[in-house]
Amino acid sequence: MFHSLYSKLFWGYLIFAVMGFLTIATFSAGITHRYMVKSSADSIYREATMIADNLSSTYRGKVLNPADTYPRLEASAALHQSEVWIIDRNGRITADSGRKREGTTISAFDPTTKGSNIYSIGDFYGTFPYEVLSVAAPITGNMQTFGYVVIHVPMNDILYRENQYMAIVYITGVVLFLLSFVLLFIVSRYVVRPLHQITDAAKQYAAGDLRVNIPVKSRDEVGYLADTLNTMSDQIADVEDYQKKFIANVSHDFRSPLTSIKGYLEAILDGTIPPELHEKYLTLIINETKRLTKLTEGMLTLNSLDSKNCLNRSNFDINRTIKDTAASFEGTCRGKGITFDLTFGTELEMVNADLGKIQQVLYNLIDNAIKFSHDNSVIEIAVVERNEKYFISVKDSGIGIPKKSLSRIWERFYKSDLSRGKDKKGTGLGLSIVKEIIQSHGENIDVVSTEGVGTEFTFSLPKAKMPGKNA
Numbered sequence: 001m002f003h004s005l006y007s008k009l010f011w012g013y014l015i016f017a018v019m020g021f022l023t024i025a026t027f028s029a030g031i032t033h034r035y036m037v038k039s040s041a042d043s044i045y046r047e048a049t050m051i052a053d054n055l056s057s058t059y060r061g062k063v064l065n066p067a068d069t070y071p072r073l074e075a076s077a078a079l080h081q082s083e084v085w086i087i088d089r090n091g092r093i094t095a096d097s098g099r100k101r102e103g104t105t106i107s108a109f110d111p112t113t114k115g116s117n118i119y120s121i122g123d124f125y126g127t128f129p130y131e132v133l134s135v136a137a138p139i140t141g142n143m144q145t146f147g148y149v150v151i152h153v154p155m156n157d158i159l160y161r162e163n164q165y166m167a168i169v170y171i172t173g174v175v176l177f178l179l180s181f182v183l184l185f186i187v188s189r190y191v192v193r194p195l196h197q198i199t200d201a202a203k204q205y206a207a208g209d210l211r212v213n214i215p216v217k218s219r220d221e222v223g224y225l226a227d228t229l230n231t232m233s234d235q236i237a238d239v240e241d242y243q244k245k246f247i248a249n250v251s252h253d254f255r256s257p258l259t260s261i262k263g264y265l266e267a268i269l270d271g272t273i274p275p276e277l278h279e280k281y282l283t284l285i286i287n288e289t290k291r292l293t294k295l296t297e298g299m300l301t302l303n304s305l306d307s308k309n310c311l312n313r314s315n316f317d318i319n320r321t322i323k324d325t326a327a328s329f330e331g332t333c334r335g336k337g338i339t340f341d342l343t344f345g346t347e348l349e350m351v352n353a354d355l356g357k358i359q360q361v362l363y364n365l366i367d368n369a370i371k372f373s374h375d376n377s378v379i380e381i382a383v384v385e386r387n388e389k390y391f392i393s394v395k396d397s398g399i400g401i402p403k404k405s406l407s408r409i410w411e412r413f414y415k416s417d418l419s420r421g422k423d424k425k426g427t428g429l430g431l432s433i434v435k436e437i438i439q440s441h442g443e444n445i446d447v448v449s450t451e452g453v454g455t456e457f458t459f460s461l462p463k464a465k466m467p468g469k470n471a
Contacts, residue, residue, distance in 0.1 A: 009184060009192065017180045021173045028169045036162045040133055041119035044151045047076050048137035051084070052149045056141045073097040081157055086139070088147040101127075111136045111148055124152060131155040194222045198229060205229075211237055257288040311354040311440060315464035318351045318358075318390055319344045322381055325362040329370060337376035344383050350464035351390055357437045358461070362394070364430040365457050369396035372455070388463050389443075395456035401449040409447065410435045434459075 051072055073084040077097035086095035091109035093101045108125045119135045132152040139147045197214055204212045212233065214226040264281045267273040273281055326340050333339065351358075369379045373396045380395040401409060409431050438445045438459045445459035 009187060013180050013184045017177045021177055024173050025166075025170065029166060032162055032165050032169070036158050036165070037119075037121070037133065040153055040158050041135055044080055044082060044133070044153055045118045045135040045137065047080065048084075048135050048149045048151045051076060052137040052139045055086075055139050055149070069095055070097070076151065080151065080153060082151050082153045085150045085152075086147055087136075087150055089145060094147065111138070121155065124150075128152070133158060191222060194226065198222075198226055201229065201233075205233055205236075254292065257291050261285050261288050311357070313352055313354055315350050315352050316355050317348055318383055318392065318461065319347070319349050321355065321359060322362060322383070322392070325359055326366060326381065328363070329366060332370055336370070336373070338370060338373055339378050341378050341380045342382075343380070345385050349383055349385065349390055351461040352464040353441055353461050354437075357440075361434050361437050361459065362392075364434050365394040368430060369394055369398070369455070372396060372398035372400075374398055385463070389460045390463060391458055391460050393456055393458040395454065397454040400451040400453050400455055401447070402451050406447065406449060 051069070054072065055069060069086065073086070073095060074097050076082070077084045082097075084097040085093050085101070087106070087109060088094050091106040093104045093106070096102045106125050106127060119133055121131060121133055123129070124132055124134050132154055134150060134152045136148045136150045138145050139149060201212045201214045214230055264273070264285050268278055268281060322342065326342070366379065366381075373379060377397050380393070382393050382395075384391045384393075411432065434457075435445055441461065443460045443462070445457060447455065447457050449455035
């Protein structure tokens with residue numbers, strides 16, 4: 001059975017509030033009762049002691065005249081809402097503030113039975129029909145005890161004051177009880193409700209709708225979770241869009257040469273192409289298969305870079321690598337009348353990188369420069385040392401790249417409108433591979449291009465740490 005977070009919080013708060021209220025009420029009632037009894041007993045005992053001391057100093061061993069003490073007894077009785085008696089050693093009430101029990105003898109009266117307690121609670125030896133709090137202070141003089149000052153306070157009066165204090169406790173408990181539900185509302189609004197929104201969005205993600213945005217803007221862990229999920233869904237959606245576009249591009253780039261190969265072979269088989277032209281069309285078929293091979297190799301290269309394979313770094317001379325790579329284009333350059341202008345800072349410039357992958361970077365950049373350069377032009381390749389790095393640039397004076405295409409040239413399978421007329425055999429993966437390789441080295445590559453003037457690509461590589469020298 002599903003139980004929502006809100007219901008758990010609600011019942012949790014309710015149980016906590018009720019148990020807390022009952023606990024506070026129970027403990028407070030006991031503590032308050034003991035405090036009120038002790039406080040009242042201490043107060044009237046001090047009063048009884050003061051009256052007893054006064055009578056002792058007045059009497060000084062003479063016959064006690066209770067009539068002289070009535071004003072004080074009546075004042076004390078009025079102050080404490082009590083009855084004040086004077087009892088002799090035989091238990092006879094010789095003075096009563098209420099003048100109702102004078103002359104009455106309490107035969108069982110024995111103040112020593114209460115032990116160390118200064119008070120007792122009960123009907124005072126059957127004298128009262130209700131419970132009273134009683135204290136007794138001895139009247140002494142000339143080393144003798146002549147009697148006792150006894151004060152009685154009805155327990156109902158003490159319980160009344162106790163209930164007044166408890167009413168404050170109960171009201172405070174109810175206020176805290178209500179505040180706990182205010183807190184529940186706040187938690188529900190700022191935690192449970194956003195979590196419901198996140199849960200609903202997650203369900204829509206699971207259903208395939210990755211463009212759902214979670215409208216939670218709080219600056220806390222819940223808001224951070226919502227932002228993270230929004231970012232994650234956007235990235236997944238982008239990846240999904242990219243995969244669809246990637247598959248469409250791959251399908252298109254594979255379909256075109258496969259269609260050509262199929263068409264040529266069918267024409268050869270059914271005799272549409274005469275035998276004397278077979279060599280020509282078989283050459284075209286071979287070129288199309290080379291294009292498919294190049295496309296497949298490019299995709300495999302990108303896949304290996306995406307899988308974060310470790311680089312096989314080593315120290316090598318970038319100048320020699322540039323010379324060897326440029327030399328591999330000698331035949332192509334001779335046919336177009338293109339020459340290279342190589343500029344190096346020193347004869348030997350050592351870098352630390354993956355030699356095979358940097359060769360591929362240089363090959364792709366030089367191949368592009370040749371494709372889009374005019375006949376009888378110059379391609380400039382330079383190496384410049386700056387801040388413990390080498391910056392390698394490949395610059396042509398060809399057709400250039402339109403400004404609107406500059407931000408997209410790194411996309412896989414992307415070809416600008418101008419390149420489509422010049423690079424019919426390209427796969428659109430060359431620059432993507434270049435950027436992936438450079439970024440896998442932790443370096444950057446930049447491009448500057450002006451349409452109709454030319455293009456310059458510049459990338460950086462770290463200098464090799466030579467033995468015996470600090471990096």
